[in-house]
Amino acid sequence: MLDNPRSPRVRAVAKLSKRDARTETRTFLLEGPQSVGEALAFRPELIVELFGTPTALERYPAVSAAAEAEGIDVQFVTEPVLEAMADTVTPQGIVAVCRQFPTSVKDVFAAEPKLIVILEEVRDPGNAGTIIRAADAAGADAVIMTGRSVDLYNPKVVRSTTGSLFHVPVAVGVELAGIVDRCREAGLQVIAADVKGDDLLAARGEGVLAAPTAWLFGNEARGLTDVDLGRADRALVVPIYGHAESMNLATAASVCLYESAFAHRS
Structure with a gap:
């Protein structure tokens, strides 16, 4: 003892x-x-x-x-x-x-992913962990965290994944520009989730989300820079129909990932 x-x-x-x-x-x-x-x-x-x-x-x-x-x-x-x-x-x-057991970017793309998550400057450990959990639940193939995001092994991140950390591959410490290029080479479209984007529901009707996709999520307070938005093929926003001032990043990410999961399986 x-x-x-x-x-x-x-x-x-x-x-x-x-x-x-x-x-x-x-x-x-x-x-x-x-x-x-x-x-x-x-x-x-x-x-x-x-x-x-x-x-x-x-x-x-x-x-x-x-x-x-x-x-x-x-x-x-x-x-x-x-x-x-x-x-x-x-x-x-x-x-x-x-x-620690981060996945290499090489291994992520060697598995021919159809749905991945990119976190750029996501600093809140609760959000990062919850997004990993949502990615696992939605059947995403991997999560990629840039070097500007919170440490994957922060205790709050680990707790927020509630074990999903051991289910879905997670790569860390990468540069956004390089990852976006790798996604396109692998045949994935890059869609940024951003308040400046087009309506997610409209994109669903267009069938956009049925294609292999890398969802890009930015900082909780500032979102993505104009430069980073420009790296994406398209930007979409989760519409707010009530009176909420905004939506929590992890909640919005969950909606986006499930929209892709539904589209891929329909």
């Missing part, structure tokens, strides 16, 4: 809430039974260490069973130790340290 919240081992895990520590170790923090369960189910080889309180492991026996099936030891810890490790205020009693 690991019971000292100030031990070097506990402090090393806690440091993964900081980007410098994640970069240095090439690992990241994974919290909660849902996310840890997805890692065990889809990418167990990435788990370096797995910790849990006896109470939590009793409450979530599937996690213990999956870890045992994969030959992964679970280190029992006390509640204070778990709280010291976790990034959340009210952790759920299970955390893991995982190896």
Whole structure:
């Protein structure tokens, strides 16, 4: 039983809430039974260490069973130790340290994608994680995050994906101009989601979304620059029919991705 919240081992895990520590170790923090369960189910080889309180492991026996099936030891810890490790205020009693595993751009396009997501300067970790989750749900083939976006392994990003991080390939640290060129070479149209764009419903009627598509989403506050908008083949906007001042980026992205998913399957 690991019971000292100030031990070097506990402090090393806690440091993964900081980007410098994640970069240095090439690992990241994974919290909660849902996310840890997805890692065990889809990418167990990435788990370096797995910790849990006896109470939590009793409450979530599937996690213990999956870890045992994969030959992964679970280190029992006390509640204070778990709280010291976790990034959340009210952790759920299970955390893991995982190896980082970004996908290469080469591999993204080698898979001949039909629907991908490009995030340019998306800085809010909750938005980034939720968009990855939406991309997974809509059946997107990959997510590509430019170097101006939030760190993929930020704990809030990881939590917001609720395990989808282990389902959909994600490439990071790329330049937008180069990615747009690669999309066109691969036969994908690039559609920017932007308030200056044409109506999404009208585009649906034109059959535009049935083609292989890379959706481009920009910064939450500023959107895309005119230069970046000019890189896209077309810009579309999700119409607001009520009185809302605007729409959350992740919500708008979910609508756009599902419009493409419906069009591809109709």
